[in-house]
Structures are given as C-alpha cells and as structure tokens.
Amino acid sequence: MPDLVNEFSWSRSRDGLFQECRRKYFYHYYGAWGGWEADAPEEARALYVLKQLSSRQQWAGKVVHEGIEWVLRALYEGRDLPEAWLVDETIRRMRREWKASNDRQYWTTPKSGGLFEHEHRIPVKPEDWQLLRDHVVRCLRNFYRLPLLADIRKTPRERWVLIEEIRAFDFEETPVYGAPDFAYWTDSDRLALVDWKTGAPDPDSSALQLGCYALYAREVLRVDPGRVELLEVNLRDSRVQAHPWDGGKLEEIRSHLQLSIRSMKAYLQDPAANRAAMDNFEKTEDLRICRWCNFRSVCRPDLP
Ligand code: SF4
Structure with missing residues (x-):
C-alpha cells in the first residue's frame, strides 16, 4: 500500500x-x-x-x-x-x-x-x-x-443517492468533505439532502453544513440549488425542518469556503507541501x- x-x-x-x-x-x-x-x-x-x-x-x-x-x-x-x-x-x-x-x-x-x-x-x-x-x-x-x-422506503432504490461512494468532492482544487447523510430524488423530482441531528440545534453551524450539502449537489451531482431540498431531521423530537435554498446563498457558501481555505493555508510553512510548524x-x-x-x-x- x-x-x-x-x-x-x-x-x-x-x-x-x-x-x-x-x-x-x-x-x-x-x-x-x-x-x-x-x-x-x-x-x-x-x-x-x-x-x-x-x-x-x-x-x-x-x-x-x-x-x-x-x-x-x-x-x-x-x-x-x-x-x-x-x-x-x-x-x-x-x-x-x-x-x-x-x-x-x-x-x-x-x-x-x-x-x-x-x-x-x-x-x-x-x-x-x-x-x-x-x-x-x-x-x-x-x-x-x-x-x-416511509417516504424513503417507497422510493425506488435507483432514486437513492449512495453517499458513501463519494466522501470528498473537489472545490477549486481542494478536496472538501461535506456530503450529506443521505439523499434521494422525491416524487416531485427534487433532490432531498438529509441531515440527521441528535443534539441541540445550532443555527450557525447547521447553515454552513447544509450549505456544503447544496454545494455537493451542485459540484458532484450537477443539480441546481433551486431543485434541492435541504432537510434537517432532529431525531430527539422527530422534527423535520426544510431549509429553502437558492443560488445567492450558494454563493455565500462558496465565499466562506474560499476565505476559510485561504486563511488556513496562510498559516502553513509550506502550503504546497501542506507542511506546518507548531509555533505558527x-x-x-x-x-x-x-x-x-x-x-x-x-x-x-x-x-x-
Ligand atoms: S488546551 Fe491548548 S490546544 Fe486546547 S484549546 Fe487550549 S490552547 Fe488550544
């Protein structure tokens, strides 16, 4: 190996x-x-x-x-x-x-x-x-x-998206780990991206996470944000919250990622080799x- x-x-x-x-x-x-x-x-x-x-x-x-x-x-x-x-x-x-x-x-x-x-x-x-x-x-x-x-059960298996086959996707030459927990095509031909939650809601963190899922849909599955349904499922109280999504929000996520990646690389001793020195x-x-x-x-x- x-x-x-x-x-x-x-x-x-x-x-x-x-x-x-x-x-x-x-x-x-x-x-x-x-x-x-x-x-x-x-x-x-x-x-x-x-x-x-x-x-x-x-x-x-x-x-x-x-x-x-x-x-x-x-x-x-x-x-x-x-x-x-x-x-x-x-x-x-x-x-x-x-x-x-x-x-x-x-x-x-x-x-x-x-x-x-x-x-x-x-x-x-x-x-x-x-x-x-x-x-x-x-x-x-x-x-x-x-x-x-129940909805997932009755969905034909060919309309399920097998997330585990893609753990990372490419975003402007950086691998991004941000695939949803589960995805499938609904009866109304929309892509449902599902996130299972077990803890207390954290709106800021959820917004970024769900945004990454929308980015995954765009970059990997080539699905426009308008056709995506982001579903946050809180298993503590069985609440399913749908988050509307659009192209403008996707741009915000892209900018967040670009800035975050730039900031992380700025700390590296050798960005090309991904080498870091602790004192920095x-x-x-x-x-x-x-x-x-x-x-x-x-x-x-x-x-x-
Ligand atoms: S213990 Fe050290 S590494 Fe951990 S949060 Fe504090 S300063 Fe950071």
Whole structure:
C-alpha cells in the first residue's frame, strides 16, 4: 500500500476547529499525523490518541448515525432491520464501547476511540449515563416512526443517492468533505439532502453544513440549488425542518469556503507541501475552550 500523504482538505469541522483554537487545529491535523502507526514518535502517538476522543454526546450522535446507516444499507439490499433488534444491538455496542473506554483501551487501539470523560477522569453519575442511553434509544425509535422514512422506503432504490461512494468532492482544487447523510430524488423530482441531528440545534453551524450539502449537489451531482431540498431531521423530537435554498446563498457558501481555505493555508510553512510548524499556531486565550479540549493534557497540563 502506498504511504498516506497528509493532503490539505476542507470540512466544516476543520473550519470549526480552526476558528476555535489555532493550536488545537495544528495538533489535530498536523501534530497527530502518523500517530496510528505502532512505531510512531511518542508525541504524535499521544496526540493521535487524544484526537480520537469524543465527548459522551458526540459518541451518542455517532452511535445513532451508524445505526441509521445500517438500517438504510439493509433496506437498499432489500432487508428490513427490526427496530427491537437495532435497539438491543446498539445498547450492547454502547456497553462494550463504554467498558473498553473506561479501561482506557484506546491507548493501545486508538482507532477505536474513547471518551473524553474517561481520559480526564471526569465523574459522570450513573443516572447521566442512563439518560444518554435513553437518548440514543429515543432517537432510534423516532427514526423508525418518521414519515420521511416511509417516504424513503417507497422510493425506488435507483432514486437513492449512495453517499458513501463519494466522501470528498473537489472545490477549486481542494478536496472538501461535506456530503450529506443521505439523499434521494422525491416524487416531485427534487433532490432531498438529509441531515440527521441528535443534539441541540445550532443555527450557525447547521447553515454552513447544509450549505456544503447544496454545494455537493451542485459540484458532484450537477443539480441546481433551486431543485434541492435541504432537510434537517432532529431525531430527539422527530422534527423535520426544510431549509429553502437558492443560488445567492450558494454563493455565500462558496465565499466562506474560499476565505476559510485561504486563511488556513496562510498559516502553513509550506502550503504546497501542506507542511506546518507548531509555533505558527497560537494558543487560545479563552480557557473555557481549553477545559473541554482533547489536547489539554499536552498543551496546558497545569489547567485545573
Ligand atoms: S488546551 Fe487550549 S490552547 Fe491548548 S490546544 Fe486546547 S484549546 Fe488550544
């Protein structure tokens, strides 16, 4: 297999990290590079392990997203995954992963990830873990009851768009990771781009994310913004919100990406080789961000 190259790319989460703290961005995208190798330098290995940590809410969201992906994949192959089976399997999986994380196994198998709370020994009451489990189960149950799922089920499979085949698309020579969770052509011949949400709404972040989906539709599927329906599905309360879209908004997203990419590259020592030097990436002064940062033990070990 050829060596992996740390190629510059763009995503909404990368943009968010860059805005949050430049040093955190450096650790995540440059310092941790190669840390998955068993013989990686100690610092890269540690940064990679820390990079892979999730908060328990992020973990819950990931578990729900993957459960939904199983259901849709099975439907695509003509099989139905019963709700009770999915819920049981998901709870079993959560127990397994929670235990592995609590045992800090992610230090030996970092790709599997672990929980920020376990790494930093943050006490979480048993009833809070129970609430998290209930939240995941509620999201999955709500998913099965969505009228949108009934609509997807009756849509011929050739009108589904298989997102997993395209993870990144090209935007002015930069690979962009920003495909929607699911897409299909509706009865009225519009392209529905679906985003599953499990957490509290964040209008700014959602607008950028959905905008990237519209860009994906334009750049990859060659569909005009006027024919696109952006659907934000909040699985906590089964709310589906449609976001109107048009060419003007798409231009705003393009400008945002151009500016963001330019700003990130301006920090690089060698933009053509995507090479970065840590000292160019300043630490945030806002210690509230540090408190929940995966890299705090390396970057600000004295933080209480
Ligand atoms: S600990 Fe604070 S300064 Fe350091 S990387 Fe994290 S957020 Fe940035």
